[in-house]
Amino acid sequence: MTSGPGQRPGEGVVATVSGSAYAEAMPDRARLHLRVRAAESSAKAAADAFAQALAGARGLLDELGCTYQVGSVASWDGGRQEDRRSRHQVTGQITVTVTDLSLLAGLVERVLEAERLGLEHLQWEVANLRELRRQARVKAIAEAREAAEDYAAALGLRLGPVLSVNDPETGCARPMFAMAAGFGRAHRESAADRPEIDLSNTEPVRVEGAVTVAFLLQDVG
Known part of the structure; x- marks a missing residue:
C-alpha cells in the first residue's frame, strides 16, 4: 500500500489488491x-x-x-x-x-x-460462455474488495473509491475432453476392438477470472 497521488501523509493510502475466482457450468x-x-x-x-x-x-x-x-x-x-x-x-x-x-x-x-x-x-x-466469464469476474472483484476492506479495518480507515482496475484477461474456459485409446483408428474390425467411451462421465466446464484493483483508503472521519 502507498500514499495516494497528490495526497498529504495520513490523508489516505492506496491499497492494490488482487482477486481470483472461477465459475462452472455443466456442458450443454x-x-x-x-x-x-x-x-x-x-x-x-x-x-x-x-x-x-x-x-x-x-x-x-x-x-x-x-x-x-x-x-x-x-x-x-x-x-x-x-x-x-x-x-x-x-x-x-x-x-x-x-x-x-x-x-x-x-x-x-x-x-x-x-x-x-x-x-x-x-x-x-457451454453455449453461454460469456455468462460464465461474467460470473468469474464478479467473484474475483468481490474477493479483491474483501481484501481491501480487511486492510482498511486493520488500519482504522474506510474503503474509498476505486482508482484503477486491471484485468489480465484470464477469463478463459478450460474445455473438458473425453478421450479413449484408439480414437484415431479409422476402421475397426469388430465391436470388441472399439474403445470404451463413457459419455455420461461429464465434468463442469470451468472459467477462471482474475483482477487487480486499487482502492483509496480514507480516514473514517
Whole structure:
C-alpha cells in the first residue's frame, strides 16, 4: 500500500489488491473432432477412397442434422518402405458441433462403426460462455474488495473509491475432453476392438477470472 497521488501523509493510502475466482457450468453441447483417412496402393485410389469416405461422413452428419465444418486435407506418400497396399494416404478433419446432447451417443456409435472414419477426441462446452466469464469476474472483484476492506479495518480507515482496475484477461474456459485409446483408428474390425467411451462421465466446464484493483483508503472521519 502507498500514499495516494497528490495526497498529504495520513490523508489516505492506496491499497492494490488482487482477486481470483472461477465459475462452472455443466456442458450443454459437445464438439467432436473426426478424422477421415484412406490408404491405398496408388495416389488416385487413395484420393477416390477418401472422397467416398468424406461423402459418407457428410451424409451421416446431414442425416442427424449436425452442424459441422470440413478442415484441411493432406496427402502422404510413404515411399518404398511403406506397405504397397497402403503406400498412399489421404486424411482430412471434420469438426462437429452437437447442440442436442441426446443425439451424441448415437452419433459416436455411428462414427465408430463407419469405415475410414475415426474420432480423435470429444470436447465438452457451454453455449453461454460469456455468462460464465461474467460470473468469474464478479467473484474475483468481490474477493479483491474483501481484501481491501480487511486492510482498511486493520488500519482504522474506510474503503474509498476505486482508482484503477486491471484485468489480465484470464477469463478463459478450460474445455473438458473425453478421450479413449484408439480414437484415431479409422476402421475397426469388430465391436470388441472399439474403445470404451463413457459419455455420461461429464465434468463442469470451468472459467477462471482474475483482477487487480486499487482502492483509496480514507480516514473514517
